[in-house]
Amino acid sequence: MHEHDVIVVGAGGAGLRAAIAADEEGADVALVTKLHPVRSHTGAAEGGINAALREGDDWELHAYDTMKGSDYLGDAPAIDTFAQDAPEEVVQIEHWGMPFSREDDGRVSQRPFGGMSFPRTTYAGAETGHHLLHTMYEQVVKRGIEVYDEWYVTNLAVTDHDDPEERHCHGAVAYEIATGNVEGFWARDGVILATGGLGQAFDHTTNAVANTGDGCAMAYRAGVPMEDMEMIQFHPTTLPSTGVLISEGVRGEGGILYNDEEERFMFEHGYANNDGELASRDVVSRAELTEVNAGRGIEDEYVDLDMRHLGEERILDRLENILHLAEDFEGVDGLDEPMPVKPGQHYAMGGIETDENGETCISGLYAAGETACVSLHGANRLGGNALPELLVFGARAGHHAAGKDMKTAEIQTGRSAKSEDGDVEPPVEPGAIEAGSSDGDVAADGGERSSSDRRSDAAMVEPKETLEHTVRQERERIESLLEADGINHAEVRSNVQETMTENVNVFRKEESLNDALRDLRRARERYEDVAVADPSRTYNTDLIHTIETRNILDVAEAITLGALAREEFRGAHWRAEFQERRDEEWIKHTMLAWDDGTPELYYKPVLLESQWKEYEPKERSY
Numbered sequence: 001m002h003e004h005d006v007i008v009v010g011a012g013g014a015g016l017r018a019a020i021a022a023d024e025e026g027a028d029v030a031l032v033t034k035l036h037p038v039r040s041h042t043g044a045a046e047g048g049i050n051a052a053l054r055e056g057d058d059w060e061l062h063a064y065d066t067m068k069g070s071d072y073l074g075d076a077p078a079i080d081t082f083a084q085d086a087p088e089e090v091v092q093i094e095h096w097g098m099p100f101s102r103e104d105d106g107r108v109s110q111r112p113f114g115g116m117s118f119p120r121t122t123y124a125g126a127e128t129g130h131h132l133l134h135t136m137y138e139q140v141v142k143r144g145i146e147v148y149d150e151w152y153v154t155n156l157a158v159t160d161h162d163d164p165e166e167r168h169c170h171g172a173v174a175y176e177i178a179t180g181n182v183e184g185f186w187a188r189d190g191v192i193l194a195t196g197g198l199g200q201a202f203d204h205t206t207n208a209v210a211n212t213g214d215g216c217a218m219a220y221r222a223g224v225p226m227e228d229m230e231m232i233q234f235h236p237t238t239l240p241s242t243g244v245l246i247s248e249g250v251r252g253e254g255g256i257l258y259n260d261e262e263e264r265f266m267f268e269h270g271y272a273n274n275d276g277e278l279a280s281r282d283v284v285s286r287a288e289l290t291e292v293n294a295g296r297g298i299e300d301e302y303v304d305l306d307m308r309h310l311g312e313e314r315i316l317d318r319l320e321n322i323l324h325l326a327e328d329f330e331g332v333d334g335l336d337e338p339m340p341v342k343p344g345q346h347y348a349m350g351g352i353e354t355d356e357n358g359e360t361c362i363s364g365l366y367a368a369g370e371t372a373c374v375s376l377h378g379a380n381r382l383g384g385n386a387l388p389e390l391l392v393f394g395a396r397a398g399h400h401a402a403g404k405d406m407k408t409a410e411i412q413t414g415r416s417a418k419s420e421d422g423d424v425e426p427p428v429e430p431g432a433i434e435a436g437s438s439d440g441d442v443a444a445d446g447g448e449r450s451s452s453d454r455r456s457d458a459a460m461v462e463p464k465e466t467l468e469h470t471v472r473q474e475r476e477r478i479e480s481l482l483e484a485d486g487i488n489h490a491e492v493r494s495n496v497q498e499t500m501t502e503n504v505n506v507f508r509k510e511e512s513l514n515d516a517l518r519d520l521r522r523a524r525e526r527y528e529d530v531a532v533a534d535p536s537r538t539y540n541t542d543l544i545h546t547i548e549t550r551n552i553l554d555v556a557e558a559i560t561l562g563a564l565a566r567e568e569f570r571g572a573h574w575r576a577e578f579q580e581r582r583d584e585e586w587i588k589h590t591m592l593a594w595d596d597g598t599p600e601l602y603y604k605p606v607l608l609e610s611q612w613k614e615y616e617p618k619e620r621s622y
């Protein structure tokens, strides 16, 4: 068994920043990660990091833009904390050596980004995330923070109590990819989940294959509610054949979108008469698909993004990486021709419910970064707001887990007197097993014990035994997956991805959401029969992908149930049957709690007031 004060699961931007913060508090901290830190998906971030750094800008403007961008589903205490802490965090990474692009006078460059009222996006060429990861990894090495890389965390060690808020997280269990060993990681003070996005629940995504929602699914099954899972961002400029992202930086520098009739449709068809291409992402994605559906798409599929007029010198200076992506993945030379683009899944606004200090309702368990929902982005994230989120809330979670006395959070987690019960009626097919039903083993996979088995074990209340028990359970699960005969997980995974892209996309309607739930249920049934054909104990990626597929299933179902429950149009969530934002009823967060394998829906109020400010919901136009 490995033992540390703080265990950080995941070593992308959020995990690295959390680990550095815990180290700053004097904690013995370790990073446990399935990928080497610099291979984490943060490295793919292109466009930049928002912070109010310049004269003429201030945190309140940044906060206002973020709240407006969230379509009034973000929580004011999170947004205000974020906008106030972001400048200091950005200056900090600059001092650690982040090679930001600069103006001739030496100041760090800032460019406009969608939905921002001030050009406040700092960047390092079009490789901002790559440099950010390397800058923070250098700090991790310098500080001697222990990194267990290529260790795949399969479960959390959480004590057994009926009420999730009485549970405690004592550590995690991980599978060493190089050897096949399964070992426990005892956390004296806290576990921080920083496992990133869940884009692999969709088949057209900008996310890497490693973004399988592991942290969300593990926390969900341990009893932490998932918040606003239906809020998925579809980025308007992804390459049609692969989903590879073309950064918003291209539009920030002046790139223009055209339809098949060579119209600059953002203006000519009135989608965003002020901001045009730089309207918020949900607005631009819907505009593109509306053009395609109206027969004005190119090859009935995509639109063109043109940056030729920016000139070779500026493109090479600020967007060189984009030229390589367009050439390598689409065979297009962005200096000579427009680039084809269409919307693709990009980001999860929802996730593990936390407060401003990164704490969940299970004591000792924290979350930060894309896997968490603090809720900063609400119904729509503004471009350039995820990287500062990693820094701000990664740091806060790290400090808090390591024992720093933080101010009491304004955001409450877990069920409270203010929670309101919800109801969502997924379709039931004769003979089909209910989504997440606790009778039968739908919630389980080959070898995994169901949550009711977990609850029957009295030893689970003892901290060390909790971890030892979870280690035994995970060893059994893995052995069973390796020994059983059955189907390959890939088939199940592609069924999930296809139905999510087909039915839970930019435009959503009740019938399609129900179709998706039916497909997911069938996929769950099939998943009970999965097995790993490769018996190898070293670098068995088939085994890891099989376990990840279970996580993909759980998060896909949560997204779809949330989408079916939310009967309005807000931010990225568009419903055919409900074409308006319905503030009177729906300024509330969708919460899904998983207890004994049954997703249970409830709501909690959105906080439009913080200790600093109060926000009045307004119509969101750009």
Ligand SMILES: Cc1cc2nc3c(=O)[nH]c(=O)nc-3n(C[C@H](O)[C@H](O)[C@H](O)COP(=O)(O)OP(=O)(O)OC[C@H]3O[C@@H](n4cnc5c(N)ncnc54)[C@H](O)[C@@H]3O)c2cc1C
Pocket (backbone or CB within 6 Å): 009, 010, 011, 012, 013, 014, 015, 032, 033, 034, 035, 036, 037, 040, 041, 042, 043, 044, 045, 046, 047, 048, 049, 050, 128, 129, 151, 152, 153, 154, 194, 195, 196, 197, 206, 207, 208, 210, 211, 214, 215, 245, 346, 347, 368, 369, 370, 371, 383, 384, 385, 386, 387, 388, 390
């Ligand atoms: C192509 C692209 C471009 C983007 N550009 C921008 C941008 O310009 N500006 C901006 O603000 N945002 C941008 N974003 C969003 C932003 O980059 C991400 O939200 C953010 O980097 C996520 O960071 P993270 O630390 O939460 O997760 P990641 O960087 O994905 O790290 C997750 C970590 O968790 C580990 N992990 C996962 N599961 C397990 C497990 N089971 N066991 C052990 N380890 C595990 C992985 O190994 C990895 O180290 C972009 C996103 C994409 C996809």
